[in-house]
Amino acid sequence: MTIVLGIETSCDETGVGIVAGGVLLGDALATSMDEHARFGGVVPEIAARAHLHAITPMVEHALDQAGIGFADIDAVAATAGPGLATAVQVGLAAGKAYALSLGVPLYGVHHLAGHAAVDILEHGPLPARCVALIVSGGHTSLLLIGDLARDPVVHLGDTVDDAAGEAFDKVARLLGLPYPGGPVIDRVARDGDPNAIAFPRPMTGPHDAPYRFSFSGLKTAVARWVEQHTDQPLPVADVAASFQEAVADTLTRKALAACRDHQADTLLLVGGVAANSRVRGLAEERCAAAGIRLRVPSPRLCTDNGAMIAAVGDLLVRADVSPDRLDLGPDPSAVLRGALLHGPRDRRQPAGARGTFA
Numbered sequence: 001m002t003i004v005l006g007i008e009t010s011c012d013e014t015g016v017g018i019v020a021g022g023v024l025l026g027d028a029l030a031t032s033m034d035e036h037a038r039f040g041g042v043v044p045e046i047a048a049r050a051h052l053h054a055i056t057p058m059v060e061h062a063l064d065q066a067g068i069g070f071a072d073i074d075a076v077a078a079t080a081g082p083g084l085a086t087a088v089q090v091g092l093a094a095g096k097a098y099a100l101s102l103g104v105p106l107y108g109v110h111h112l113a114g115h116a117a118v119d120i121l122e123h124g125p126l127p128a129r130c131v132a133l134i135v136s137g138g139h140t141s142l143l144l145i146g147d148l149a150r151d152p153v154v155h156l157g158d159t160v161d162d163a164a165g166e167a168f169d170k171v172a173r174l175l176g177l178p179y180p181g182g183p184v185i186d187r188v189a190r191d192g193d194p195n196a197i198a199f200p201r202p203m204t205g206p207h208d209a210p211y212r213f214s215f216s217g218l219k220t221a222v223a224r225w226v227e228q229h230t231d232q233p234l235p236v237a238d239v240a241a242s243f244q245e246a247v248a249d250t251l252t253r254k255a256l257a258a259c260r261d262h263q264a265d266t267l268l269l270v271g272g273v274a275a276n277s278r279v280r281g282l283a284e285e286r287c288a289a290a291g292i293r294l295r296v297p298s299p300r301l302c303t304d305n306g307a308m309i310a311a312v313g314d315l316l317v318r319a320d321v322s323p324d325r326l327d328l329g330p331d332p333s334a335v336l337r338g339a340l341l342h343g344p345r346d347r348r349q350p351a352g353a354r355g356t357f358a
Helices: 033-037 044-066 085-102 111-117 164-174 181-189 216-227 236-261 277-290 306-318
Strands: 004-008 013-020 023-031 075-081 106-110 130-135 140-145 154-158 266-270 293-295
Touching: 004 044, 004 085, 004 111, 004 306, 013 044, 013 306, 023 044, 023 306, 033 044, 044 085, 075 085, 075 111, 075 306, 085 106, 106 111, 106 306, 111 130, 111 140, 111 266, 111 306, 130 236, 140 236, 154 236, 164 181, 164 216, 164 236, 181 236, 181 277, 216 236, 236 266, 236 277, 266 277, 277 293
Parallel strands: 004 075, 075 106, 130 266, 266 293
Antiparallel strands: 004 013, 013 023, 130 140, 140 154
């Protein structure tokens, strides 16, 4: 059975995972989040330097957890985009170095494909067809997915401005809450009333694009409400709960519509915001009522990690997809077209053609 080493460094987590045959053998994660918190957001240069320090110890820790050595690695997968340019470069360069030194193939994979693939490690192979809602700090997308290793990914709709996770961070700042905003708003909202304030549900009108998202206006609505109530103690818990409810309602409403419209009986909910308790809870309620199967990873696998990249590499190896060349460059703004950075590749592609290992 082929053993794949996966490396993820797209933002502020240095993740390493080891997967074989759809089974997670070991993983390790280091974060530089505390170093960014005092700036209120991720600083790319700090993230890149943290990856440089953490990558080797994390690889060694994952190998120890899996009970294997470097000689047992059969392939390497590394995030090649999208993400912070310098951060992605660190992980991809490390992946190339390990692939070259071990004499094994390299796969430069798309970060968002990793979020879709990670659920396989907990719930088994994906169905032949499903709708995926990928929602994180930098991305909010509705996708139609088939065979993730071989088929193109179809974009049903993406965010036109702020991603949902970005909106959480900005609203947390408005409320005087610390970075990162997602976990703290989730926690504070438990003591609030989600119906206290009628915040808008963006792009849900009859003439709006049915699968596209926009959260900038929602963030602005929260800011205006806060500005209008500065003469009294701010009900932080109620504002947080009402904002969170608007996000969860919008996300799940559009996701369920996509499942109905495209005859998909499975919704895959992934990405960092999928760890949010209200988003998960409302998705469960609405999927159960609609007879749609919900697949969502455990919270620790929703955020960026190395296991998800190893899971993509494992799919590609088992599908006999030709690997990448070692001169593959990172693409910080890569559009998701398939598991590989540049989209699907025919497994019968001859040696020396685009993207093959050399």
